[in-house]
Amino acid sequence: MLKAAATLQLDLLEDALTEGLTLKDATPYNIQFVGDRPVFVDVGSFTTYRPGEPWIGYRQFCRQFLYPLMVRAHADVPFQPMLRGSLDGIPAETARSLLKGRRATRPGVAMDVMLQSRAERTMSDSSRNVRSEMSSAGFSAELILTNVHRLQKVIEKTTWDSGESTWSEYATCDHVATQRGPKETFVTRIAGLKHRTLVWDLGANDAHFSVAVAALADTVVAVDGDEAVVDRVFQSLSTSGPHNVLPLVMDLADPSPGLGWRGVERRRLEDRGQPDLVLMLAVIHHLVIGANLPLAAVVDWVASLGSEVVFEWVPIEDPMSQRLTANKRRSEVHADYDEESLRRYLDGRFEIKEEMPLEGRRLFHLIPTN
């Protein structure tokens, strides 16, 4: 998705320059996804190009688009934790450390990483008015266009092969294959009770249920912590739709917080939208057993969303729960991870509108009580 956003950013800059305009910055936060389609949302970034000016956003483009894509593709390092840790992106010096040696021969690394890192280091305490010097020496929009065309090729060649991950083959598990039919019937029936504006599918894996409810909603946000799975979902949605499903990489036990100045420049997940339906299918055991969060706290968080919920209870005896407890003593798993406690925590927060047993598991349709 970052690659699609980078391509859009460069294409827009190219078009702007040919119209006598430029973009005064280059941040991925100016590009939002409507489903799988990147959309540039900051009209204020367009400004008149002043002859002789270099591309002011080049450094930012490198830090927030190019280096993250390069370290993912060439060093196999996930960029999400780095972008979440620093709103300004990855510094050239850090990118250089990760892309040394043989990786330096990959497209763009020598010029955009190594050369830039060196130039930044050398010029860090310079007081020269470089913009003025370049302008009087004849710098022009054509030079920016040459650089943009080169970067378009670099981005095109910077490809990450996601390969297999822990959860990329989840859909082929026996229990998934047998349970998906009845689960899908339940989920689509509940989702279809009324028109849904925004559905969140938390722990979406291959977004099977996001796709299943897509026709019943304006937008579906499919959240999963496995980057490889989400990348595949994005590729699939881009080619064959549905185009109102937005896949997001996010660990629900450690979701993106508010970022930037006073934590309000970039909003946390809960502040980005108000879902009218939340799907929490086969995810509770990951949060309570896997991430060791108290069951009551998870129920409380779900209730705080103020949404209808389709919730799947996965008991401790379930083979998938057993996988998560394989290296845990019983005392290391929350003692209240049982259906009786779940019902106690739901009581007062939700009305159980409907429930359905499913091979030892249980599906609930929950309506918030306040």
Next chain:
Amino acid sequence: MILGYLDPGTGSLIIQTVLGGAAGVAVLFRSTRRRFADRKSPVEAATTEESASELAEQEIES
């Protein structure tokens, strides 16, 4: 809304000449040549500074 201005980075600006292809290298060459040409000997620099001071004083008086 948070409004901020970018730090374009001096080094990042300069390398855009190189990344602009042959025409960019020509810009870098012209820019470098100008910087060297603009460097004056200490006597020339002092004379220029004196002239500038005199000019400034004249402007204040007028």
